[in-house]
Amino acid sequence: MVTVTTATATVTAPTVFPLMQCGSGTGGTVTLGCLATGFAPSALTYGWSEKGVGLPLTDFIQYPPIQKNNLYQGVSQIQVSRADWDAKKEFTCTVTHQAGTAQSDFKKPEVEYRDPTLKVLASISSGDSETYLSCWASDFSPAEYEIKWLTINNQEITTKIHEMKTLPLERKDENGTLLYSVAHILTMNSSDPTLNIPVTCLFEGKGEKGPSNKNKTITITKCYDDPPPTQSCGSTGCPEADADVNILNPSMEDMLLHHKGTVTCSVKINKPSLDKISWQSETGNPILDAIPTTNLKGRTGVFNADLTITYEEWVKGTKFVCNVEHEEWMEPVKTPYQRVNGGTTQRPSVFMLPPLEHTKKETVTLTCLVKDFYPKYVFVAWLVDDQETGLQYNTTSPIENQGSYSAYGQLTLSLEQWNDNDTVFSCVVYHESMVKTGTKAIVRSIGHRTFERTNLVNLNMNIPDTCNPRN
Numbered sequence: 001m002v003t004v005t006t007a008t009a010t011v012t013a014p015t016v017f018p019l020m021q022c023g024s025g026t027g028g029t030v031t032l033g034c035l036a037t038g039f040a041p042s043a044l045t046y047g048w049s050e051k052g053v054g055l056p057l058t059d060f061i062q063y064p065p066i067q068k069n070n071l072y073q074g075v076s077q078i079q080v081s082r083a084d085w086d087a088k089k090e091f092t093c094t095v096t097h098q099a100g101t102a103q104s105d106f107k108k109p110e111v112e113y114r115d116p117t118l119k120v121l122a123s124i125s126s127g128d129s130e131t132y133l134s135c136w137a138s139d140f141s142p143a144e145y146e147i148k149w150l151t152i153n154n155q156e157i158t159t160k161i162h163e164m165k166t167l168p169l170e171r172k173d174e175n176g177t178l179l180y181s182v183a184h185i186l187t188m189n190s191s192d193p194t195l196n197i198p199v200t201c202l203f204e205g206k207g208e209k210g211p212s213n214k215n216k217t218i219t220i221t222k223c224y225d226d227p228p229p230t231q232s233c234g235s236t237g238c239p240e241a242d243a244d245v246n247i248l249n250p251s252m253e254d255m256l257l258h259h260k261g262t263v264t265c266s267v268k269i270n271k272p273s274l275d276k277i278s279w280q281s282e283t284g285n286p287i288l289d290a291i292p293t294t295n296l297k298g299r300t301g302v303f304n305a306d307l308t309i310t311y312e313e314w315v316k317g318t319k320f321v322c323n324v325e326h327e328e329w330m331e332p333v334k335t336p337y338q339r340v341n342g343g344t345t346q347r348p349s350v351f352m353l354p355p356l357e358h359t360k361k362e363t364v365t366l367t368c369l370v371k372d373f374y375p376k377y378v379f380v381a382w383l384v385d386d387q388e389t390g391l392q393y394n395t396t397s398p399i400e401n402q403g404s405y406s407a408y409g410q411l412t413l414s415l416e417q418w419n420d421n422d423t424v425f426s427c428v429v430y431h432e433s434m435v436k437t438g439t440k441a442i443v444r445s446i447g448h449r450t451f452e453r454t455n456l457v458n459l460n461m462n463i464p465d466t467c468n469p470r471n
Contacts, residue, residue, distance in 0.1 A: 012071060013099035014039035018106050019075075021396065029079040032106050034093035037073045044097045046076035051090040051105075063353050075353065075369070112177050113208040116140035118216040120201045123270045123300040124190055130161065131190045131220065132300055134268060135201035136244070138181040143168045146204045147184040150215075151194055159194055162187040164302070166246070183244075185268070185302070195220045244268045245324055245335045250309065252379040256430035259311035263337050264304050265322035272298045275325040277305040280334075282319040307337075315432060317341040341375070346404055347433035348373030352444035355418070364418040368409040368427030368444060376400070379430040380409035385423060421448055 019033030034046060042065045048057040060078035080091060091106040116137035124131040135147055147165070149157040164187075168180040188195060200217040246268075250261025267277050278292035286292075293305040307320060319338040326332070353367040370378060376398040382389050392412045398405035409427050417423065426445040434441065 010040060010070070011099045012038060012040045014044065014074075014095055014097050014102055016093065016095050016102040016104045017401075018093070018104045019399075020106065020109075028082050030082050030085040031077060031079050032091060032093075034076045034078075034095065034104055035073070036075075036095045036097075036102070038071045039074075039097055039099065040071050041098065042067070042072045044072070044074055044095060046074075047094040047096065048076070048078050049092050049094070050084075051092060057091075061355075066351055068349075077367075111208075112141045113206065113212070114139065114141045114177070114179065115205065115207075115212060115214050116181075116203055118201060118203060118214055120216045120218045121270050122218055122220050123272075124195075124220060128300070129190055130301075131188045131192075131195055132270075133186040133188065133199060133201075133218075134270065135184045135203075135216075136181070137183075137203050139171075139173075139179045140181075140203075140205060141177065141179050142206055143180045144206045145182070147182070148202045148204070149184075149186055150200045150202055152197055157186065157188075157194055157199065159192050160186045160188055169246070183246075183268070187301075243270060243274060243324060243326060243333070245322060245333055247322060247335055247337050249337075250314070252377055252430075253381075255311060255314055256377070256379045256432065260308060261314065263307045263309055263320065265307070265324075265335065266302060266304050267324055268302050269296065269300050272296075272300050273327045274299075274303075275327055276323075277303060278323045278325075279305060279307045280321045280323050282321065282336075284321075287320070311432075311435075314339055315341075343374050343403060345433045346372060346374040347437075348378065348429060348431050348442065350427070350429050350442045350444050352427060352446045354446060362415055364413055364415055366411045366413070366425055366427075366446065368411075368429070369406070370409065370429050370431075371406040372404045373398075373406075373431055373433065374404045375432070376405045377432065378405075378407060380407070381428045381430075382409070382411045383426040383428060386426070391417075418448055423447055 014036035015038050017035040017037070019035055021031050034048075036044060044065060046060065046062050048060050050057060057078060060076055062076045063074065065072040065074040076093065078091075085108050088108055093104045093106070095102045117139055119136040119138070121134040121136075122131065123134075133149060135149070137145070137147065151157055164185040166183045168182050171179055171181070173179055184201070198217045198219045200215050202213060202215045205212045205214070244267070246266045248264035248266055250263055254261035265277055265279065267274070274296040276292050276294050276296065279287045279290035281287060287307065290305065290307045293303050296303060305322065309318070309320070317339045319336055322335045322337065324333045324335070348370045349372050351369040351371075353369055355364045355366060368380060370380060378395075378398065380395045382391070382393045384391070389411070393410060395409045396407050398407045409429075411425060411427070413425070424445050424447040426443050429442045430440075
């Protein structure tokens with residue numbers, strides 16, 4: 001940072017940070033952002049260019065600077081071709097200010113490619129009418145994949161009763177690499193002739209040099225409550241006992257809007273020998289309000305045990321333990337749930353960023369900037385004329401910067417909807433820092449008519465209990 005003090009004012013150069021969208025996204029473009037902070041005076045211009053190309057890029061948005069104390073912050077956004085981005089073409093944002101010029105370069109980050117470990121299981125009993133096929137893909141990267149169930153001649157199974165796909169679970173290995181794990185479960189009629197031949201779980205992922213496929217085949221072996229008469233050794237033909245435990249976090253909407261939520265211990269039973277799924281305190285005492293899941297003898301499939309936690313328990317980071325008991329295990333499997341805390345709570349600043357004034361596109365994107373908050377847990381919803389909206393909106397994952405977090409909420413609407421002078425669009429931000437102040441949420445609103453006259457409208461108000469933004 002360069003600061004020059006004159007007789008009339010202090011001139012401070014900006015610090016520039018690159019912003020890139022989370023995940024791979026969809027569509028033919030990728031959004032890049034250029035954040036300039038800590039500068040004064042407010043006059044500042046942006047320029048975008050592609051490295052190695054002489055002509056500048058002109059189709060970008062430059063938002064008005066925002067003042068914080070005696071310094072300013074500004075943002076510029078541009079959409080570049082996904083094909084150029086995937087081809088590792090480099091782009092540069094140049095910020096010109098009275099105190100000097102600063103740049104930030106953009107290039108698609110290198111991706112860690114790793115094939116999954118596949119585990120395929122089948123659960124069936126002679127007395128059951130359904131068969132469960134489970135495909136577990138663990139520790140793969142990136143999170144771009146598709147899982148299919150195939151029969152002979154690579155024909156996809158279409159005679160399923162039910163299909164369940166979990167969302168990717170994330171973890172970091174000892175080197176900090178982000179890895180993903182998912183499960184794909186089919187429920188089928190046990191009399192389906194498809195089960196008389198081997199079935200294959202096909203994982204179609206992305207490798208460093210193109211598509212990367214991995215598969216694992218299983219032959220369905222029927223289990224019997226008693227050994228069949230043709231077997232003298234007493235074997236039932238069943239696989240080893242197996243159960244997988246998954247903890248599902250409460251939603252941010254429940255915790256921040258309704259001040260209580262549900263933590264779910266979800267257990268996939270592969271052999272009918274599970275006794276009980278229950279919740280305990282950190283010290284091992286049963287939680288009386290959490291009803292255990294019992295009567296599992298002889299049953300297979302996915303079973304859940306729910307735990308209702310209060311907002312106060314969640315904020316304090318109270319630890320709970322899911323306890324899974326199996327008749328063939330020497331000890332229960334204990335899986336903890338606890339929110340990780342640390343740091344000082346910090347209230348977010350919320351800004352509604354207007355769209356490009358003269359856009360040639362058929363859609364308009366409104367952006368709600370939520371910045372400088374801690375902890376990272378935030379819920380952003382959108383309203384149209386104070387009502388829930390059926391429009392498409394999303395929120396980026398919070399980005400950490402010097403101990404606090406920032407996120408963007410974006411609402412996509414048609415140009416016709418935006419040009420309606422009687423419509424007001426509002427972003428509603430919920431964060432735990434507002435609970436002690438008595439403010440239920442921070443609201444920022446904008447409409448085409450107010451945008452033409454005043455650029456934007458900023459409101460800070462309590463949301464009535466009848467207003468329920470959609471996640």
